[in-house]
Amino acid sequence: MTKHLWDAWHAEHERKRADRHGFLAVTSLNFLDETPRRFPDAPGAWSTGPGGVVVDLTEGESLTVDGTEVTGRHSFGVLPERGGVSAGFGDAVIEVARRGGFDIVRPRHPDNPLLTGYRGTPAYEHTEKWEITGRYVAFDEPRQVTVGAAVEGLEHVYESPGRVEFEALGTPLALTVFNGHTPGGFFALFTDETSGVTTYAANRSLAIGAPAADGTVVLDFNRATNLPCAYTEFATCPLPPAENRLPVAVEAGEKTPV
Template structure:
C-alpha cells in the first residue's frame, strides 16, 4: 500500500504555512494544525485515496492466492492437475522450482507471459518482493500477476488478478467521523541506538525490527505510550490495539503512520488516519501484529486495568453480501 504517500497529502496553503510564518521565520511543521474546514477536506481526500489504493487492479483486494513452495519442480496454472492451482489462470502457466540460489520459473510453451513488462521466452529467476520491487510475472493480458515473497526461510508465490472476487465485491471503507480531538501531539522518546522489537506476523513467525523509540501522548486524563518502528526522520510506524479492537474495529489491530519527528521531538498522531492491515481484506497477506506493548492498556494504583478506546480511524471491514 502506498500509505506513506497517502498520509503526506497536504493542501498548498498548509504546505506554505508549514514552511514559514508571516514574519518569515521557520515554523515547525508538526505544530501546524489545519483549520476545521481544511482538516475535514484533507481527511476525506485521504480516505478516498486509501480506498482507491486498495481497489487498484494490483491492490490488496486483487490477491487470489499465496502458495508456499515445496521441493521439486511444481507445475503452475488454473487446471486442476497443477501442483500449484491458481483460481484465475490458464490451464498451464509454467513450472516453478526452488534451488540453492533462488526460485526459478519456466513458462509453458505458447502461453503469453511477460516479466517486468517484457515477453518471457525462457526460464527466469524470481527475485523476491522487497526494497528492489522484486520480479513481476504478468499473464492474462496483464490482469494476472505473480511475484515471490520470502517469510523466514520459506518462499511463496503471491498471485493477484484484476478480476479477483475481493476486488470485484469491494464494499468500500467505513470510518469513524473525522474528529480533530483525535489529532494529538505526542513526544518521541528515543531508545539507545540499535534497539530492536520482536514482531510476530499472522503466520506465527517472529522478526526483529528496528525500534528507534516510543511516543507518549495524553488522552482522557491519562498518559499513554506506543512503541514505534521506522525512521523518525521519515515518519514513525505504529501498530496498536485498543478497547475497540475486535468490536468496532478490526480484531488484529490497526496501523498508523506519522509525519517525520520534529527537531524538538514532537510528532502528531492523527488517529483519524488509523487504518486496517491488509489482512482485513484478504486471506493471502502476511500482516505483522501489534506488539504486546502497544495494547493501550494500563493498571491504575488499585490494580484495575484501564484501556483507551480509540474511536477514530477505520472501522471493521464489512464484506459485501449478495
C-alpha cells in the first residue's frame, strides 16, 4: 500500500471512529440483572432474565426501535453473544447488547465531551518495512479461544481457525487469528515491545485479508488499530491471547491516543 492509499484509509478510519453514535459517544456501561434499574443517561427501568432484556418506560418516556416508537414495557428478547440492537432516544442511541455472557446497556450521546473534544489519533509514518508476507496455517479443527477483557472479570470466547506465521526484524513469529468481518478474512489481537511505551498497552488489532491459494497472506501493520478500550473506560474489548505478545517492537500503526 502506498502512503497515499494509507492516508485515505486512515482518514476514513478516523471518520468512522468519530461517528456521532460511535464508541466515543458512550456515556456509561451498565450490566443488567433481574432487578429493574434506571440510569441517568437513558429512559426506562432496565432488567434481564431468561427471556432477555426488558425495559419499562413510564409515562412520557419512549424509545424508537426499528423505526417504531415504543412505550410501556418492551422486550428486546434474547441477544446473541457480540450481538445487539440500537434504540433511538432523541439525539442519542441506546445500545442494548450482549458481551462476555452479560446483557448490557450502553447509551451513546453525540454531545459526550470525549467525542466533541476528539482531535484524532497519532500514528507511525507509513512504511513498507511493516508490510509483511506471511503464511496462514489452519488448525486441524477450529479452536475455541478464551481471552480476557478490558473489564475485570469479563471473558470473551472466539473461534480461531488457525494462525499466521511470518518473520519480522529477523525473528520468526506467529499470531493466532480469529475469523474476520470479511469473507475468508481474519483479525489478530496483539501486543509488542512498543505496547505501553508508544502504543496502547493492552492491545491493538490487525485485519488480515483472506489467504491466497498457496496460503500466503499480507500483514500490513501500518493498519494496526486501537480498540475502543484505548479511549473509554466503558468498553468491553478483548485482550490478546498470551501467544500473541510479540517479542519485537512493531513501530507501525496507531499510537497511544492523546
